Amino acid sequence: MASRSHDTSRLDNTLAVIRSLRDKGPVARVDLGTLNGISSATVTSISADLLQQGLISERPPDMPRPNERGRPKTLIQLAPEAACVICIKLSINELQLVVGDYAGQITHSEHHSIDTLGLSQEALVTLLKDKTAAVCDLALTRHRRLAGICLAVQGVVSSHSGTLIWSPALSFRNAPLAALLEAHFDCPVLLENDANCIASVLATQPAYADHPNLVVIMLGYGIGMSVLIDGKPFLGANGSAAEFGHSKYQPGGALCACGKRGCIEAYISDYALYRQASEVIELPAGDSAHPSESQMQALTQLALQGQPEAQRIFAEAGRALGYGLGNLLTLFNPDLVLITGSGVRGYPAMHDAMQTAIDEALVPELVGSTRIASCPWDRDMTCLGGIAMTLQATDQQILAG
Amino acid sequence: MASRSHDTSRLDNTLAVIRSLRDKGPVARVDLGTLNGISSATVTSISADLLQQGLISERPPDMPRPNERGRPKTLIQLAPEAACVICIKLSINELQLVVGDYAGQITHSEHHSIDTLGLSQEALVTLLKDKTAAVCDLALTRHRRLAGICLAVQGVVSSHSGTLIWSPALSFRNAPLAALLEAHFDCPVLLENDANCIASVLATQPAYADHPNLVVIMLGYGIGMSVLIDGKPFLGANGSAAEFGHSKYQPGGALCACGKRGCIEAYISDYALYRQASEVIELPAGDSAHPSESQMQALTQLALQGQPEAQRIFAEAGRALGYGLGNLLTLFNPDLVLITGSGVRGYPAMHDAMQTAIDEALVPELVGSTRIASCPWDRDMTCLGGIAMTLQATDQQILAG
Numbered sequence: 096m097a098s099r100s101h102d103t104s105r106l107d108n109t110l111a112v113i114r115s116l117r118d119k120g121p122v123a124r125v126d127l128g129t130l131n132g133i134s135s136a137t138v139t140s141i142s143a144d145l146l147q148q149g150l151i152s153e154r155p156p157d158m159p160r161p162n163e164r165g166r167p168k169t170l171i172q173l174a175p176e177a178a179c180v181i182c183i184k185l186s187i188n189e190l191q192l193v194v195g196d197y198a199g200q201i202t203h204s205e206h207h208s209i210d211t212l213g214l215s216q217e218a219l220v221t222l223l224k225d226k227t228a229a230v231c232d233l234a235l236t237r238h239r240r241l242a243g244i245c246l247a248v249q250g251v252v253s254s255h256s257g258t259l260i261w262s263p264a265l266s267f268r269n270a271p272l273a274a275l276l277e278a279h280f281d282c283p284v285l286l287e288n289d290a291n292c293i294a295s296v297l298a299t300q301p302a303y304a305d306h307p308n309l310v311v312i313m314l315g316y317g318i319g320m321s322v323l324i325d326g327k328p329f330l331g332a333n334g335s336a337a338e339f340g341h342s343k344y345q346p347g348g349a350l351c352a353c354g355k356r357g358c359i360e361a362y363i364s365d366y367a368l369y370r371q372a373s374e375v376i377e378l379p380a381g382d383s384a385h386p387s388e389s390q391m392q393a394l395t396q397l398a399l400q401g402q403p404e405a406q407r408i409f410a411e412a413g414r415a416l417g418y419g420l421g422n423l424l425t426l427f428n429p430d431l432v433l434i435t436g437s438g439v440r441g442y443p444a445m446h447d448a449m450q451t452a453i454d455e456a457l458v459p460e461l462v463g464s465t466r467i468a469s470c471p472w473d474r475d476m477t478c479l480g481g482i483a484m485t486l487q488a489t490d491q492q493i494l495a496g
Numbered sequence: 497m498a499s500r501s502h503d504t505s506r507l508d509n510t511l512a513v514i515r516s517l518r519d520k521g522p523v524a525r526v527d528l529g530t531l532n533g534i535s536s537a538t539v540t541s542i543s544a545d546l547l548q549q550g551l552i553s554e555r556p557p558d559m560p561r562p563n564e565r566g567r568p569k570t571l572i573q574l575a576p577e578a579a580c581v582i583c584i585k586l587s588i589n590e591l592q593l594v595v596g597d598y599a600g601q602i603t604h605s606e607h608h609s610i611d612t613l614g615l616s617q618e619a620l621v622t623l624l625k626d627k628t629a630a631v632c633d634l635a636l637t638r639h640r641r642l643a644g645i646c647l648a649v650q651g652v653v654s655s656h657s658g659t660l661i662w663s664p665a666l667s668f669r670n671a672p673l674a675a676l677l678e679a680h681f682d683c684p685v686l687l688e689n690d691a692n693c694i695a696s697v698l699a700t701q702p703a704y705a706d707h708p709n710l711v712v713i714m715l716g717y718g719i720g721m722s723v724l725i726d727g728k729p730f731l732g733a734n735g736s737a738a739e740f741g742h743s744k745y746q747p748g749g750a751l752c753a754c755g756k757r758g759c760i761e762a763y764i765s766d767y768a769l770y771r772q773a774s775e776v777i778e779l780p781a782g783d784s785a786h787p788s789e790s791q792m793q794a795l796t797q798l799a800l801q802g803q804p805e806a807q808r809i810f811a812e813a814g815r816a817l818g819y820g821l822g823n824l825l826t827l828f829n830p831d832l833v834l835i836t837g838s839g840v841r842g843y844p845a846m847h848d849a850m851q852t853a854i855d856e857a858l859v860p861e862l863v864g865s866t867r868i869a870s871c872p873w874d875r876d877m878t879c880l881g882g883i884a885m886t887l888q889a890t891d892q893q894i895l896a897g
Contacts, residue, residue: 330829335861339826344747346853418744425737426739427732458742
């Protein structure tokens with residue numbers, strides 16, 4: 096009993112050291128001890144093991160700062176080549192494959208334009224296997240092993256069972272994608288909602304660390320949402336919680352990609368904005384049902400430059416967003432709502448109407464002290480989150496060798 | 497260190513024994529051990545202490561069942577007179593005061609009709625002090641001490657700070673009611689949302705124990721909601737989460753008691769149903785803005801008996817309820833939604849339209865496997881929950897003597 100408990104605590108301390116190195120970059124041993132509340136002797140012993148396993152390396156101390164006393168300290172850092180993970184991001188008409196090293200940094204990224212809605216389940220799985228195998232071959236020239244894969248998907252997934260329940264990017268449903276890839280690649284495969292990947296990255300940022308009840312809304316072709324409660328992702332009974340896009344703005348209203356009417360998504364997503372605009376404004380030629388980034392940028396520019404029809408469309412979207420956020424405030428009472436995603440480009444054109452709608456919808460007691468803010472969009476954020484989640488899920492396995 | 501850890505585990509075991517006795521009623525020592533995973537010797541020693549403190553008593557064994565072997569076992573049970581708690585339920589135009597004994601059973605209950613909306617904060621606090629003191633005097637003739645008080649309020653409360661943020665029953669806001677009563681009665685005072693009290697009772701019932709993600713909706717004069725996530729009440733950042741009644745059905749729609757428009761409450765609460773009905777149906781005289789139970793029963797009967805206007809009003813309410821539930825399913829993805837409260841009397845007249853609205857609102861993947869059920873209303877349920885929560889919060893203090 097005593098030795099098992101000793102082993103457990105040694106393992107926990109080792110994992111804590113690895114995670115600190117991943118979060119902070121190179122750190123001196125003494126600071127690792129302070130960060131994790133463990134003794135210097137333990138850190139020294141753990142880092143000796145990790146050095147021997149090739150999971151960390153030492154690097155020369157930074158130059159001392161002018162008013163720092165004593166000899167500069169040797170830093171330790173994760174060895175990027177020790178392992179890699181692959182994050183596959185599947186969204187409408189696009190597949191992104193990213194390699195993350197053992198330190199959690201992106202070392203390779205590629206995008207493929209794909210007619211995702213035209214794929215059968217078999218065709219998708221074959222495609223994922225082929226593209227991932229090619230990226231894996233490349234990655235293994237630079238990393239010692241593939242530790243795991245994360246498939247980050249727009250839509251409803253059950254992370255627990257690894258099943259894709261429903262995605263606006265795909266025409267089939269209820270597919271056990273994680274198990275199919277796991278059998279092929281012989282490594283753990285995580286299936287995650289893309290918004291949850293992003294929330295897991297945002298939650299570690301110092302600016303948001305004081306907001307354990309965080310809602311992240313992703314604007315774009317579809318509308319994503321992630322809820323952190325006391326810092327942990329809230330998934331609901333089957334993983335289909337937090338589907339903000341399909342909460343309702345107007346019963347019986349505009350047609351949504353899900354086939355139902357009146358969803359928030361049917362007013363504020365890229366396709367909804369473009370659909371309305373194409374009825375009243377002359378827009379560049381292109382697929383108006385699945386507008387591209389450049390099509391959306393052109394439309395957004397019109398609104399921001401004061402074209403009245405475009406302004407009206409974004410204001411109506413802002414009103415729908417405001418009513419939707421009103422429901423989130425009354426139901427979740429979060430500390431902070433962060434609005435991001437590629438569609439955040441249009442947020443300035445929605446903001447005032449959104450604020451007016453929230454004030455119209457809720458008494459001040461229900462708005463409470465929740466802060467609503469936007470956050471610049473970085474298209475790699477989903478993959479950074481997927482990489483971090485996969486490394487965290489496989490750290491113990493990597494340690495075991 | 498060793499002795500402190502021994503004391504902690506002794507205290508935990510003692511509290512577990514007390515809670516088992518409260519949940520199960522009289523139990524034999526050996527069964528208490530099995531229930532809580534502690535040795536018979538420990539149960540014997542704990543029960544000796546509790547007997548000596550007068551917190552439990554022994555009672556003669558039940559008659560042996562025909563096929564039970566051996567000597568019947570002496571049972572132990574909580575001594576009801578060891579302590580009492582008072583639960584004060586404040587709702588629109590009514591104050592209920594209930595005394596709960598140490599075993600969690602109601603031993604006294606009284607109702608007062610009060611013009612709650614006409615009270616200032618001072619007047620309410622004076623009233624609560626007077627009524628509670630009278631009930632306390634009575635209770636102390638039968639119980640050795642008052643362990644604590646629970647104020648269960650319809651509306652938004654911060655349980656953490658003991659502040660009533662906003663209630664439809666009161667015309668003032670942001671009142672530190674718990675602290676004001678605590679100073680007067682010199683015992684812990686809990687301030688709780690009434691729906692959370694009810695959810696805490698329902699969650700312990702065997703029928704719902706397999707549903708850790710439970711949403712309870714209370715229909716009545718106002719609309720209450722409680723969410724249990726993994727069995728624990730979800731309160732949000734400031735306690736104002738789960739305000740289902742003020743989530744929206746129709747932006748800009750019917751006027752709600754909160755002063756805003758289009759809230760679910762403005763369609764499905766007692767006052768909303770009666771307001772609509774009084775425009776088109778001849779109803780018994782009475783306060784149509786605050787209809788009484790008998791007024792509501794008369795109206796509900798009309799709908800259930802097929803009066804077309806009444807049927808239409810309840811169907812429209814059912815549609816609003818269905819759209820509201822649709823949002824809850826998409827956002828919380830619970831295992832079970834339980835609909836209760838005094839307004840559940842009208843649920844059969846709302847049910848079909850509610851179900852149609854859910855199907856209209858959501859694709860099957862988002863309805864998922866969530867079960868929606870109604871639960872008969874017992875007006876003492878809030879107080880039973882308040883009593884249980886208060887005893888749980890004060891058990892350690894009662895033990896300390």
